Amino acid sequence: MKKIKLLQQVAQEGVVAVLRGESPDEVIEMANQCIAGGIKVIEITMTVPFALKAIEKLAMSYSSDTKDPSKFAIIGVGTALDPETARAAILSGAEFVVGPSLNPATVTLCNRYRVPVMPGCMTIKEIQEALELGVDIVKLFPGNLYSPAMIKAIKGPVPQANIMxxxxxxxxxxxxxxxxxxxxxxxxxxxxxxAVKSGNYDLIASRAGQYIEAYRSAKNAG
Incomplete structure (x- = not known):
């Protein structure tokens, strides 16, 4: 049941911060600022040196199960290229797994441990394959190659697909x-x-707040 709850929480929060940096300490600070600004779903990419250390520290500080709003956040891993990486991140506390592409073995691993997995897909064929493997949320990546109209095009033949x-x-x-x-x-x-350019990481919290406001406005308008 925890997997279902996590998926519902991700959909409810609506905005996922994808964080890359030069060190664990840097992405931890980025994550703290994002959470302070209102973005509660945090993806730490495996391109960060010693990324698992950052995931572990954040997972010890925040939880998706807590009743304390100041401690609520969902910490996950990104750029998981294979099941070995996904499993290591899960053992470090990651509550969801994101990949840049569809790797069936990674999806199987995450399904085995009932952890939400969000592989990157670019085509209807890949999205169909992801759904057949049991993927609940498909990452449309790279999103900058498409316009929002792509979602309508996808949902024509596969309306059941959840696209991020x-x-x-x-x-x-x-x-x-x-x-x-x-x-x-x-x-x-x-x-x-x-924030990285200026060295003022407080700017991240402000930017996060703008994204959350934009997201809520869009949801309310819909």
Whole structure:
């Protein structure tokens, strides 16, 4: 039942912060700022050096089960290329797994342990294969190669697919993606680039708040 609850929480929160950095400490600070700003679903990519350390520390600080709002967050792993990486991240506390592509063995591993898995797909064929493997949320990636109209095109033949665009989602088009039927959106460098350049990581919390406001406005409008 926990998997179902996590999927519902991800869909309810609607915005996933995709975090990359130069060290575990940097992405932990990014995550803390995102959570403070209102983004409660955090994806730590495996391209971060010693990413598992960051996932472990964040998973010890936050939980999807807590009743304390200040401690609520869902910590997951991104750029999981294979089942070995996914399992290591799960053992470190990751509650969901995201990959840039569809790797059947990774999906099987995550299904075995009842952990939500969100593989990257670009075509109807890949999306169909993901659904047949038991994937609940498909990551449309790279999202910047498409417009929000792509979701309508996908949902023509496969209306049952839950689509999460990642890459190229911005404050300007987030509303269009949600109105088009996206179950959630993934936000990457637009959240953190200005903070990294300036060294002022408080800017991430402010940016996160803008994304949450945009998401809620789009949902309310729908």
């Amino acid at each position: 665009p990642t890459g190229g989602v911005s404050l300007d088009n987030l509303g269009d993606w949600i109105k088009a039927g996206a179950v959630a959106v993934g936000i990457g460098s637009d959240l953190t680039s200005e």
